[in-house]
Amino acid sequence: MENQLPPAVTKIVKESGDVKIHTFVAPESFISNATHVIETKNQCIVIDGQFVVPYALQFREYVDAIGKPISRVYLSHGHPDHFFGIGAAFADCEIYALQETIDFIKVAGESIRDELAKGYGDFVTKTIAVPQNVITAGEETIDGVKLEHVLHKDTETEFHLSIKLPELDTYIVQDLVYSGAHIYLTKDIPHWVEILESIRDSEFSLFLPGHGEPADKKELQSNIEYLNFANSLLNAGTTAEALKAALLEKYPHLTGAGIFDIYLPRLFA
Numbered sequence: 001m002e003n004q005l006p007p008a009v010t011k012i013v014k015e016s017g018d019v020k021i022h023t024f025v026a027p028e029s030f031i032s033n034a035t036h037v038i039e040t041k042n043q044c045i046v047i048d049g050q051f052v053v054p055y056a057l058q059f060r061e062y063v064d065a066i067g068k069p070i071s072r073v074y075l076s077h078g079h080p081d082h083f084f085g086i087g088a089a090f091a092d093c094e095i096y097a098l099q100e101t102i103d104f105i106k107v108a109g110e111s112i113r114d115e116l117a118k119g120y121g122d123f124v125t126k127t128i129a130v131p132q133n134v135i136t137a138g139e140e141t142i143d144g145v146k147l148e149h150v151l152h153k154d155t156e157t158e159f160h161l162s163i164k165l166p167e168l169d170t171y172i173v174q175d176l177v178y179s180g181a182h183i184y185l186t187k188d189i190p191h192w193v194e195i196l197e198s199i200r201d202s203e204f205s206l207f208l209p210g211h212g213e214p215a216d217k218k219e220l221q222s223n224i225e226y227l228n229f230a231n232s233l234l235n236a237g238t239t240a241e242a243l244k245a246a247l248l249e250k251y252p253h254l255t256g257a258g259i260f261d262i263y264l265p266r267l268f269a
């Protein structure tokens with residue numbers, strides 16, 4: 001099945017001294033899942049694990065080809081398009097996540113897997129990997145690179161881990177930002193917008209999203225405007241169909257329209 005799949009996009013997005021940051025973006029048909037590698041002098045640090053099995057395995061091959069051991073895998077949040085691939089391709093690694101994310105996967109991971117396997121079949125991982133290590137907000141230095149872990153509550157998901165790399169002018173924001181794509185909407189839009197505004201106004205200039213290509217501040221602003229527009233429709237009592245139609249009409253250039261079918265039933269439940 002792998003031969004018929006469109007290719008992922010891989011690139012080095014930042015290079016400074018001994019450190020390189022790589023990104024791996026799945027094609028649009030697989031909601032442009034973006035996962036990243038911080039390559040330090042002696043090791044690789046992986047952020048998220050892709051969604052479907054073929055791209056998880058390709059991502060693992062990509063990381064292995066760098067030729068340095070994977071010291072840890074950070075999982076940003078408990079959505080299957082980020083943790084399924086860790087089960088498929090990174091289960092042998094030390095996996096780190098927020099306590100809330102670990103608890104959620106312990107309780108719900110297997111039933112989400114069962115449910116999605118009905119639709120996606122072999123694309124869905126056969127096993128779930130529960131992260132063994134808890135990460136808390138704060139700073140740490142790994143192989144000479146400073147990482148600052150930030151917990152954001154109630155945005156695209158209830159508990160979300162973002163990672164700042166101040167020495168590299170890079171902020172790994174995962175699903176706080178959908179780059180060039182329609183956004184997975186939740187009930188927490190106003191709070192989410194406040195967080196995006198503070199990130200937009202921060203000292204960073206490169207933002208690595210969980211979906212789509214690396215982003216700049218202009219893209220953050222576009223996300224803020226998209227969220228505000230969607231929120232105004234929701235406040236006015238829009239239906240699911242009308243919301244989808246309005247967003248498709250206003251943002252015809254955005255990719256990932258498949259996301260509507262994923263979040264609308266939940267948002268309007």
Ligand SMILES: [Zn+2]
Nearest residue numbers: 079081175210
């Ligand atoms: Zn996602």
